[in-house]
Each structure stands twice: as C-alpha cells, then as structure tokens.
Amino acid sequence: MGRKLVDWPTFIISFVVILSVVVPLVLFPEAGAEVIADVNAFMSDTFGFLYLLMGLAIFFFLIFVAFSQNGQVKLGEEDEKPEFSTPAWAGMLFSAGIGSSILYWGTIEWAYYYQGPPFGLSPTDEQLETIQWASTYGIFHWGPIAWAIYALPALPMAYFFYVRKTPIIKISETLRPLLKGWSDTFLGKIIDVLFIFGLIGGAGTTLALGTPLISRGVSDLTGLEDDMFLRTIVLLVVTAIFAVSAYVGLKEGIKRLSNINLALSIFLLAFVFITGPTLFIAETTTNSVGLILDNFFRMSTWTEPFAVLQGFEPTGFPEAWTIFYWAWWLVYAPFVGLFIARISRGRTIRQVIAGTMIYGSIGCLLFFGIMGNFGLYLQLSGSFDVITVLNEQGAPAAIISIINQLPFAGVMVALFVFLSIIFLATTFDSSSYILASVTQKEVENGEPLRWNRMFWAFTLCLLPLALMYLGGLETLQTASIIGGFPLIFIMFLIAWSFMKTTTGDLIADDQYEPKTIILDYKKIREKIRRRRNRKKGKEE
Template sequence: MTAASEPHVAPPLIELPIKTASRGFYDGFIRAVAIPSKVIVSLLIMWAIFFPVRANETLEAANSRIITSFAGWYVYLVAFLMLACFVLALVPQSGRLRIGNAGEKPEFGRFSWFSMLFGAGIGIGMLTYSTGEPLSHFANNPEIIRGAVAAESVEAVRPAYTYTFLHWGFAAWGTYALVGLAIGYVAYRRNLPLTVRSALAPLFGLKLSGLWGHLIDIVAVVATLLGVAVTMGLGVEQFVAGLARLGLGDWLLDSDGSSSALAIMMALLILVGASTLSALSGVGRGIKWLSNLNMVLSALLLALFLIVGSGLYGLRVLGVGLWDYLRTLVPNSLTLFGGGNPIGEALVQWQLDWSVFYWAWWIAFAPFVGMFIARISRGRTIREYVLGVILVPSLMCFMWMAIVGGTAIDLELSGMAEGRILETGISDQLYATLAVLLGPVSTMIASGLVVVLLLTYLITSTDSAILIVNTINGAGESEGSRRRHIIFWGMALALMVGSMLVLGGIDAIRITMIIGALPFSFVVAIMAIAILKAVAYDLRRNRHGVPTTAEAVEDASMGNLPHS
C-alpha cells in the first residue's frame, strides 16, 4: 500500500510555535517562562537569606516526608530510564536512526564530544567523591549493616565498589542520555525548538505551545538551577579546602573545619565571574576549550595516581568492581529496602542517604546535562549516542573511583595513612590522600593541580547551565542578545549556593535539590514514554514510506497531512 492509502500513517509534527517577546528586556524570550522562573529562584534566595532558621526547619521536614514517600518512585524510575535507553540503542532498527537529517555529520569530533560530556556532566562530583564515596562505603554499606563483612576491612572493599559503581554508572548517564535523546531527537529530526517541552510533543502535540508547555519549562529551569547548585556547593567546599591546603590562610576555614562564609563568597565571586565570561563566549569557544583542558588535566592527575599511588591495586579493584557491578546491576537497581527491625531501618536510611539522593540529583541535573548533550550530539545515530553517552563516561568514572579511591583505601589498609584520610571531611579527602602519598613540595604541586582542575570543571558546569537556562527561556534559541540574562543567572546561582551553604552547609543544598527534583521526575517519566513512541512511530512511517524528518516532509510536500 502507498502512504496515500494509509491516512492513519501521518508524518510527524514539524512545527511547535512558541510565542516569544519581540522587543524590550525579554526580546527573544518567553516571558511566561523567564519571569516566573526568576521570581521562584529569587524567592528561594530571599527565603534562605532573611529566614534562615525557619527555612532550615522547613527544608528538613519536607525532605523527610518527600524522600521517604517517593524513594520507590526514584528507584524504579531510574531503572526504567536505563532500560529504555538500552532498548532504543540495541534494537537494530531504532539504533540506526539519526539524531538529525539523513547523512548529517556530527558538529564535534569524538574527543571534544567526550570531553564536553564528561566536564559538564559529572566532573566536579567525581573529584569530591572519587575518594569520598569508596571510603564511605568502605566504612558502611549494606553488607556491613547486615554483618556479612567487617567495616574498614579487606572484605569490605568489594561491596564498597559495587555500590560506588551503582551510583556513578549507567543510572546517572542513562538518566542524562534519555533526557538528551528525547529533546535532541525531536529538535533535530523534526525541527522543533531545542527545549524541554518539545520532548513531550510526540504525546501532546500543539498543546505544548501554551500554558502546559510553559509550566514544563519553568519546572526544568528551577530543577536545573537546584541540580547545578549541589554540584557548585560540592565544588566550592573542595575548592576552599584546596586553598587552605595550599597555605593561603586560616581565614578560609571555621573552627570546625568547614568553609568560612567569607571564603565561600570569595570562591563564588571568582568562579561565577569566570563562568559568566565563559558563557558569554558560547559553546563553540569557551566551553569547548575548557572541556578539552579538563580532560588533559584529569588525565595528568589520574596518571599521577597510577604511577605514584596504588595503580596496580586500583586496576585490580576496577576489574573486580566492574564484574560485581554488571552481575548485580539488575537486582541492585530494583532493590528497595524495607524496615521492621534495626537492620532493616539502617538499610532504609542508607538507601535514602545514598541511592535515593543520587537518583534525585541525576534527575535534577538532567534538564541541564540532557539539553547540553542534545546540543552537542546532532548528527549521531541513536546507537552511537546512547553507547557513547552511557558507556564511555561511566567507564571513566569507574577508573577514577578505582584508581584514586583505591589508592586511599590501600593507604588505610596498609597502615600508612593511620586514619588521616578516613578521619577528614569528604571535601578534604582527596588532598589528604595526596599528603600521605607525596612529599610536602609534591603535595603542594598536586593539590594546586586539583584546585585548577576544580576551577575549570566548576566554570564548565556553571557556564553550560547558564546557557541552557537561557536556551529554555528563549524557546530553544541559544543565539542572540542574552548578555543581561546570562549575568542575572550567574548572580542568582552565586547567591543561591552562598546562602544555602551559609544556612546549613551542603546538606541544605542537597535537601532543596531533592525537593526541587520531584516535579521534574514526573516530566522525565513522560519524556521516556514520548521518545519510545516517537521512535516506534518513525519506524512504522519508514515501513510505509512516510517521511520522518522535517527536511524530508518539506521535500515531499506532505506538510498538509494530519500530524501525530
């Protein structure tokens, strides 16, 4: 049968009109998205600054209720996102579909593509948690809670890495990949705006041009800012700890070892100022250059641990950890601990503190990282995209955790560290590992490298987030006059992170992010259904000879057919 005799096989929707301002301060922006987003973020900042005690109490109460009630939702949602990505990549017909027009070539080479994926997606957290997470699970994990292994023992290392890899592997990158694919697929194949609402167009069509589309984009903007705020908070604390290690003054730390308010504001002024300047230069210049620099500096630091640290031990941990991770991926991804006795309650609390926090963090980070990945992935096939976005960065994270964290664990197991790494705060553990491993002069040089690397990662993540927020506010347009708005969002991020760190430390930012991630988690679930429908319908169109890209629809002059 021909396409003409199959009226129910219609070409895809290739237009999603979104009204933007044509003049004034918000020229080129969606006022109904940009203004409410700014108001919500401004109210959050003022609440934290002017009512710190009440804000802290409210956050803790809301966090306890939300994270307990929705733990299962987060666990099963992230498992579903991973499954959807691998199904789309591994089914031959869908894996061959291109994120763009037929024969279109990628804008960026693979090295720059991987560099930008890694720098924007997870670099800062990796520096903080490369030692911090393996050491934390080395001291306490579900196997230790059950009494199967002893804390801080040789036997505790394998489960420590099973759970470390669980949190930093396919779950994180599968969430990012799904969101990026859902946005990029319809933006580059169907010529829809590069914005979050477009990802839902396969389900809701032109209804997204109005109020519902505006609400989705507002939720995405707020979630993005809160997710980036957690990353910036972690980075700022480690940045200040590094400056203190370099001997830049006692004023950097309070008496309890945490970052002082003055140090936090100074660090934010430097970091957000540099990020804003980089954001003004755009993706193709500042962000690409910084991402490549990040990769080079990361490789140097990793090489240092391989050569001078416990490289062979780390590689053994990597091999065993990969095997344990892959063989337990399905049950661990679907396990939801239950209470009823002291051991059960301890397991529930561990999962809330670690796995559920991470799933919320990845979801809150997903509109930013997903849109950024979509922006840099045009022209790649679904298979290349999914495998590249999930497998390569996951393996890089595993290498970091195994070699850097493995060195820290080996130093503790051998007695060389004498507890100096385990007993320090998570922001200082990487520097503490270097101090045990190296002499005074070498430690200073290596710590300086970490500080510089943190600075570049922070700048890359923050300027990418600012550009993505402006892209959402601009109905998918990233070009044009955005300078005043770039400066606003840079200042807003600095004030949000600074006020929350002073209010209650990194925990206050974490709690705010978990609460903010919940609304967007429902959007992500719908996005997964939408991309599965979009791909399935395109495969059906291909079988009936119906065009599946905007370019092909226009060439075939079939734009007057009904849309689906």
Template sequence: MKKATSVFWITLSITFIISLWGALSPVGFENITNTVMNYISVRFGWYYLLLVTFFVVFCIFLIFSPYGKIKLGKPRDKPEFSYPTWIAMLFSAGMGIGLVFYGVASPVSHYIKTPPMAEPGTKEALEDALRVTFFHYGIHAWAIYGSIALVLAYFTFRHGKPGLISKTLEPLFGDKMNTFWGLLVDIIAVMATIVGVATTLGFGATQINGGLSYLLGIGNEFWVQLLIILAVTVLFMISAYTGLGKGIKYLSNTNMSLAGLLFIATLILGPTQYILNSFTNSMGEYIQKLPVESFRIAPNDSEGIQWVRDWTIFFWAWWIAWAPFVGIFIARVSKGRTIREFLSGILIVPTVVSLLWFSTFGMSGVKAQNSGADIAGLPDEQALFGMFDHFPFGVVLSILGLMLIGTFFITSADSATFVLGMQTTNGSLSPSTTIKFVWGFAQSTIAAVLLYTGGLQALQNALISAAFPFSIIMFLMIISFYKALSKEQKK
C-alpha cells in the first residue's frame, strides 16, 4: 500500500460511508438517490443529449482530419496486442453484461411494453424497437468511450504523463491540477468508476440469479444475489492476481469465444432470415434517423419525454459512468495505434457487432413473443432464458448464456480493479495486487448495497447521479486535448 495516494484513501472512505449508509438506512438511501436522479434527468436531459452528440461529431472529425495520422505514442511504438485481441479486450470491457442483459429484453420491451412513439404491439412499434436499441448501443456509446480513451492514451503515451484524468486537463488549467482541484477531479473519476462498475455487477448478479431461478427454481432473492457476487469476487480477484497480460487477456478472448458460440447458435437455431432482414432494414433506419434521434427529447409530449429520460438519458449516463473505467483500460491497451486507426476501430467494429447481437437475440425474442411465448411478461433478467426455452437445445443455450454472463462479470470487475488501482497510485501502469484486491472488495460491496436498498431501480438511480459530475470533466478533457493537439501540429 506504499504507492497508495490520497485519492485512494479519500475514495475508499467515501465508499465505506456510502456502503454503511445503504446497509443501515436502505429506505433513506434509496429516497436520496431517487431524488437526485429525478432532478438530474428532468433538469439536464437536454445537456446529456447535446454532450453525447458532441462526442460523436468530434470523433468523426478527428478520423477525417489531418490529426488522424498522429500516433498514440512515440513514432517507433508498435501496438502491444494484435488487432483481434485488442478488439476483444475493449469489447469485453466496454459492453459486457449489458449485451446479455438487454439483448432480448430491450427490443421486446420496446415492442410490447415501452415503445418510444407507436402503440404497443403494433407493426410501427416493432420497427422502432430494434432501431432505438441500435441507437442506445451504437456509435454514441462508443464515441463516449473513444473520446476519453483517446485523450488518456495521447497524454500518457505521447507526452509521458501519468495515467490520471487530472493530468489531461493541464493544458487548460496548468499547475492548478497539482492542487486541490486535480485531487477533486481524480476523486470524481474514481467514484464514477466505482458506481458504474458496481451497477453492472449488480445487473450481472441479478441476471445470473434470474437464470438460475428460471432453470432450477432457485429463489430470485437478495441473499442468492449476494452469494453470486461473493463467488464471482473470488474468481475475478484470482484473475486480477495474474495481471493484464494473462488474466484479462485470456478472459477477454474466452468472452469473445463464448459470445461468438452463443451468437452463432442463436442465429442458426432462431429465425435466421427474419433476423438478417430485420438487421438490414433497421440498420438503414438507424443511419437515416440518427441525427433526429440524437436530439429528440419530445418537450411537448409528456409520455415521450418520460421515455427519453427512462431510456436514452439512462443509457447515456451509464456509458458516461463507465467512461473513466473503460476509457483508461482501452487507453492502456492501445499504445502505438494512430488516432485514425484507434477511433475507426472503436466506433465501427464494436458498433456493428453490437447491432448484429441485438438483431439476433432481439428478433428471436420478438418471434417467440409473437408465437405465443410471454417474453415481455418476464423480468428483464429472465428474458434471455425465456426465449431459449422455446429453442432446440434451450437448456444447453441457457447454460452457455450463464457462463458468458459469468465471464463478462469477471472481466469487467477484473478490468475495473486494474483501472481503479491505476487511478489511486498516481497512474501506475502496474498497480499492486493488494490495492486491486481492496478495490475488488469495495466494488462488490457497493453492488450488494445497491441491490439491498432497491434492486435494479437503485442501481439506475446511483448511476445517473454519479455520471453527471464526471460528464462535465469529460467535456473539459476534450477541450484540453484539442488545445494540446493544435499546439503540437503548429510545431
């Protein structure tokens, strides 16, 4: 613990206080987070839409600008990981459990229960269902990740700065980032990471519990989810002990293998032609309506604006809360790539894979729903298993799905312990095992507390609350990065 900074001790203390508060006063904790979440989503929904769209435009601008040829590192630096492994690592860290949790649930829900504009269960609602799912998991999400990862990789590998969020703001604020203000920036980044990852771990534990409940009749209860969190905590700490080049690398490749196997099986055993037709059609609609959807907040439609708050604002907050974790991790494994190669890879490949995933699982779920299965009536965490129940080899696919959730769970937590270790040891690229273990335990504790205080709703409340302050820092990082980039080009 010798390398631990004040950021480590302050954020660990805050995490302990939050955990204790949630455990001793779950009702009060839930009420406070709910009040904060409602205030932010109502008052600042427009801000989230404009900010995330700005990230998309900025990334596209850099790809086609002369800045794109600049390397994230020294001129002779080469990428540390092969392209397929690099894609696997950033994809596992960047989406993970969300794909499995919402793969069936989101499209079916938008079709039957919560369509954005059309009447539930209609042909119009079905056409909107996949398009808006594409929107929430497409280029906007990866532009958020890509923006922060790019800034961190640029300052870390090209300018030799420590891998800290505060150091990326020095071109704007100078020596102030070595004072209280820099400390505050890093504390906000670490807290956003803790809540973002804890939320995802909570979703993962809930879905594993949902699968076990659906398949084996095991109770869908908090104590079961707590046992799942404890078991996975032990597993990801073992992985964290082996380091970046072994544990996370091998787990990421395992994730992609399991995800690929489940994807191919679902595509073949499901309504293949319908899936491919829906993907093609929805892709066209997604591209066509992307500008309008990016700014849609429906101020004159009470139901429409509530839908935007419940879905779009929630997802944008989720990606922003995950941004420091995913961004730092992606930056760490991206040394030696040019800005153009980096952003093209991040924006295009994971987006296309995500859209194929949602087409395959979402439309298979819709087909099962239209054939008489009540997929929409199941809790979100059981939708995947309810769909597999109507497939050949459904039990085998459900077991494979549980394995995939588990490996995504472990990889996300493992990657997060590494990132939190970096952020609380002055940007060390090799944080100590002890510090990673402490953060692993802290993440699991927060996830358990959030589930205990209010289940999935508490997870969402905490997420939106934690994302807001960091979103302001992200905007400042982009301005600081562009200032440094312009100065370099003038030399």
C-alpha cells in the first residue's frame, strides 16, 4: 500500500537531478567552483533586479490579502480551534524558517558590512554612518520581506489542504486552478522537481554553513582539531538526529525539538542582553529599526546602476547580500510554506500572514539586535578584535570567540553548540518531512510515509557534504541564487492561483460549497439571493 502512495516519477527524477549536481562537484571541485562563479556573475548582474522587485511585490501583496475578505477565510472547520498553541506554532515556524543560520549570521554578519558597507560608504572606524549600517542591514535582510516570501506559498497549500480537503501537498497542486489538467502531466512534475532542487540547494547552503560552526565549537570545547573529518562526523550526527525526529513525526518529534529550541534561544538571548552591554544593545537595536523604517524602499531597491558609467568599481553589495538573501528565502519558500501550512490548521489566512511576518521578524530582530550588537560592541570598545579573527581564521572561529567573551564562557559555548545542533535538526526534520510529502500522490492522516521521510533525511546531507569539500562562501551563495531563479515565476503563478481560487469560492453559489469558509461566504451568498429575489420581482 505504501509504495502505491509514492509519486515515483517525481521521486526518481528529483533524486537523479540531485546526484547529477553532487557527483560533478565532488569529482571536479575546482572546475565546479569556476563554473558556479561564472553562473553567479551572470545571474546576479543580469537578473538581480528581478529578485528585488519580487521581494517588494510579495510583501505588499500579502498585506493586501490580509486586509481583504480573503484574509478572513478559516483554514479548518467553522468551530475548529488551532491545532497548536500560539507559542508552539510560532516556535515551529521560526525554527523551521531560519535554522542554525540565525546563530551564524546573527552573530557575525555585521562584521562583513563593517568592512564592506553599502551605498558606497568608506569602511573606516571613524565613519559613524558605516557603523550604523553594519548593525542595521542584517535586521533588514531577515525582516518582513523575508518572512513574506515564506508566507506566500503557505496560503494556497493550506487552503487546498484544509478548505478544499485535497489530500495532496504539492506546488503543482496549488497551481491546478491555472494549469487545469496540466498539473497531472510532465509540466506538473517539472514544477515539483524545481521545488525539490531549490530546497536541496538551500539546504546545502544552510548545512554547509552550520556544520563548520558546530565543528568549531566542538573543537573549542574538546581540543580536537577542526578539520574536514570532524565536520563530516558532525554533519552525519546532525543528520541522524533530524532523521529520528522526522521518523517520530510532526507532533512527537518536530514539535518537541522546536519547544526546546525556543526555550534555549530565549535563555541565550536573555543571558547575553543582561550580562553584556545592555544599554548599548537596546539603543543600537532601536536605532537600527528607525534606519530601516526611514530607508525601507532604498534598501529594497538599491542596485548600483551608475557605478560603471561613472568610472567607479561597483561594490557588489546588492549581489553579494540582498539579492543572495532574497534568492535564499525564495528556494526555501515552498518548503517553509508547506510546513507553515501543515501546522496552521484552525487559523485564518490573516492570522497566518500576520503571525509569520511578525513573529518571524521579531525573532530575527532579537538575534541580530542582541548577538550582533554584542559582537559590534566588543569591536568598537576594543575589548576584542573580532574583525582580525574573522579575516585570519574565518567566521566560525570569530563567532565562537565572541561567545567566549561572555561570563561562564565554557558553558555558553556548549549551550551555543547544542542550540546550533537543535536548530539544524528542527529545520531539516521539517525538510525531510516536506520532501516526503511532495514525492507522494497523497498524504494519509497528514503524515507522509516513514521510510520516505528517512530516505530524504539522509539524502539532504549529500549536497552539503559535497559543498563543504568544494568550499567557499561564494559557491554556497550561488547555489541558492541559481536554484531560486525559476521560482520567481512560480511564485507569481502561486499568488495568481490563490486569488483566483479563494475569490471564486467566496462568491460561488452552486458550483462549490466550501463548508469551512465562514462569515464572508455566508454574507456574499445571502447578498446573491437578495439580488436574485429583487431581480425576479422586477421581472414579474
């Protein structure tokens, strides 16, 4: 019975595509890095503006949906309560959406902006504006636009699964109102495979960044050499942990890891805020929020269009950071959207949009505001030279060195490493869960087959393992940008399909009876009856 549930064409094609990428990177690492660098330059220089426009468009589209009648649609029965409590729901969507990357970039991203600031500014210690942007841009990149990109795919997936009662969780299924019968053809398979390929690329980036961070922390605690052997062991151990969690299931495994994650994160942030430069952290974070509000559109659309024409060397900041991040969020969007949809039963569309964008943005704000500004304070006060460690030993060493400046350093490094492992496990048990769902014809009782979950859990470690041996942050960034490009157009189709479906259902009379659409549907249906009665009266 289990084998009949698997969508074998999607399953096999996806696995073959992954192998076709992993094997060449392992066998020909130098040539692979060169090809990826060339593709990176072409994609970023030629199509970078599309990513920026996409981010803004999705952000304002979701605000419109939230305040429209479509936002009042409930994802479940009329009297149904949310499946998960709000804290548990917020913790799961946050943990799945950002992974250990928030610990990595939240602690050290400011240092890259400090040395390579935006808007053509000079990277000097005396320039106050440079320092302000260093503490601000990370909060912007992990803010409302990022979470809006995540939220968009969640809406049609949740709507079809909980309102139309379709037992299929696939991107191609959400496009059925536009594609019609084509969703069941090779075109639908291609769309699902593109989603899987993008997710694997994004997962590769996250795991290949998170694993060296954990490895460096283990080395700091144990004295073992931080080499590729230790990193490989760390990656395999993390894979085993999230495989077990995925096998146990959504409520028993993923929810418990997310709750642990949330509790440890709150403790870490509170400890750093209280024992660190509290006033500096509070004031700098507040200042950063003001800068973002004042410069939101400038930051969202900056592309350096005049640098070459005026004879200046472009900084490459938009391509290296904003475009990279929007592409990274994009490749993760179908996965996170599927997961948000799965845990949002009993909530309205408006609650899903607002909760995802608000809770996600606040969580990232706290990490960047507290962890990032603690590192910035160490640099500015002369307490510890973070920049030198970053440039000479790399980001993982710089991050662990920052944590070592806290009281009870050994305990805090151990907590930081453990939290990184749990973050990774929470993200990737969710990933394997969703990949298993996408490669099945239908999902029984809301849970994909266990062997399918396990298969994708271990498959997820193949690409990051290859990328780790290939090396280079630029290579990791490019993997996300390339994987995300086709999804720009798919996201547009998803938005169109969602509005077409929900609006049509809200005004439907006899063609479709959405029992779970409440309030608006009843009012509109009553209005239709009144109009018909008035029209009949006039005709008589």
